[in-house]
Amino acid sequence: MQLTRPACPAPLSPSSPEAPTTLRRTSSTSADDLDPAFTFDFRPLEDPGERQRFSTWLEVEAGCRGPEPRPGWVVASRAAVDTELGVLKTGKEADVHLLERAVPGDPHQSVVMAAKRYRGEDHRSFHRSSAYTEGRRTRSTRDARAVARRSTHGRAVAAGQWAWAEWEALRRFWIAGVPVPYPVQIDGAEILMELVTVDGQPAPRLARTRPSRAVLSGYWEQLRDAMAELVRHGVAHGDLSAYNLLAAGDRLVVIDLPQTVDIVANPAGLDFLMRDCHTVAAWFASRGLDVDEHELFADLLTAL
Ligand SMILES: Nc1ncnc2c1ncn2[C@@H]1O[C@H](COP(=O)(O)OP(=O)(O)O)[C@@H](O)[C@H]1O
Ligand SMILES: [Mg+2]
DSSP, X not given: OOEEOOOOOSSOOTTOOOOOSSOEEOOSOOGGGSOTTSOOOOOOOOOOOTTEEEOOTTTSXXXXXXXXXXXTTOOOOTTOEEEEEEEEEEOSSEEEEEEEXXXXXXXXXXXXXXXXXXXXXXXXXXXXXXXXHTTOOOSOHHHHHHHHHXXXXXXXXXXXXXHHHHHHHHHHHHHTTOSOOOEEEEETTEEEEEOOXXXXXXXXXXXXXXXXXXXXXXXXXXXXXXHHHHHHTTEEOSSOSTTSEEEETTEEEEOOOTTOEETTTSTTHHHHHHHHHHHHHHHHHHTTOOOOHHHHHHHHHTTO
């Protein structure tokens, strides 16, 4: 049976969506035609409140939902409601919010995710674009011109492109087994992904931690493996640092991947890889680990 969901604006704005009080059946079948064994599952939904919307899970196309096998915590129910819990972090190009997706009254279907929303209106986001994206093409010349002109449409296109690039990277590398957050869905400039936590709290950035020596060397091994896997796929992270790595207990998680650089097609690709090596090796060395950026770089090249 088909139910119509109200078109919910995404991302949420504080001045909340005007959702109708009920969902409507759109099937042309009248109630009289129904098989008596059929359970009529229509029930009015309460109006989503301020900072709420109906789950957008079924609104997006199949390719905009996360890869299989999906983790058990993903809430895919039609009855789910998204609730804005607040801002986790504001950044230059995007803000990361906490978003709960839950079926009201069902404690087993409730999850808090990270909602990363790219800002369309931020001019600074254009500054680093060209060096990273050299070799990639914008699908329509109209969109390319709009991006270059920085018109309102162009800014929206660019926000969507950054979000899409990060979505593709998360999908690809989650499938490849790289420790990245599970990508739940993309809707325009908003990506919903696994919230990486430690002891029930959002995991800190590596830069903010003081790990023991044993944990530190464990992190280094994980980081090398993750970077090698990216290189096997022909890419460098492009903005790797202790700020884009989350320390989840013993586990390191790589985040912030909209600018992955093609190290073969992009003429500056290997420079980006070297810069990543330099940044992370310098951080680990500053914490007392005996590591060398050139050794790391050379090791990684063997994975190409
Ligand atoms: N999946 C996640 N789980 C937990 N925290 C996250 C997650 N994604 C982002 N964050 C937090 O939000 C911050 C900004 O996210 P990031 O993807 O690095 O965006 P930016 O482009 O603003 O640097 C991160 O440093 C981290 O603290
Ligand atoms: Mg970041």
